[in-house]
Amino acid sequence: MNSLPNQNQANQTQSAQVPPKMNHGGHELFDCHEIIAGMINVMDQYMMFRSFMKDQELIEMLDRQYSFIESQYNLIVEAFSTGQKPSGSTGVYKMTQSHDVTFGIKPSQPKKPNQSLNEIKEAGLSAHMLGLLKSEASLIGMAACEITNPVVRRVLADTIPNYIEMAYEVFLYQNKHGYYQVPQLTAQDTQAMTQAYVPATQPVQMPTAKSNQMLQ
Secondary structure, three states, rough: OHHHHHHEEEEEEEEHOOOOHHHOOOHHHHHHHHHHHHHHHHHHHHHHHOOOOHHHHHHHHHHHHHHHHHHHHHHHHHHHHHHHHHHOOOOOOOOOOOOOOOOOOOOOOOOOOOHHHHHHOOHHHHHHHHHHHHHHHHHHHHHHHHOOOHHHHHHHHHHHHHHHHHHHHHHHHHOOOOOOOOOOOOOHHHHHHOOOOOOOOOOOOOOOOOHHHHHH
């Protein structure tokens, strides 16, 4: 009966006892493969989107984001394969769009699936870009919470704000051109919603911890 705990303990290894490139949990390996494959997917689809684009502003945005994503990809691959600090920094993505947002809904034609490749336009292409960036940002954020290798975790965590910034840049482009309209509640409802919470100012009375004997 007492041999089982000792046997389990013999199969356990502390991260400090393994070389950096082997400092990966099983779930981490699968998550990182999904993240890296996802980055390749974003770049591949960006390349396909570009062939349909006519708006030079969106083309320049796509090229700028593609180049930045590629640099992030190289850093993550380096950190993941070596388990050590990569040769470069994740950097900070700098968008060029104005932060002004247009509120309100303008009448427009109902949307429907494209009937041919000739109907593919900037509205749909930019929407695909936004969806890809949001998905990759969410995936990296979920995985970074449970990465065992500290270097890989930090590189991934530092990458998330850049994906958020790129996605926000696409949103601003869409909003400016009327592709992504932003409705508002009435002033009264907005005021009620924004004032629905107040700061916690009183000392918290936490319950006392129960003894192990009481929990058994």
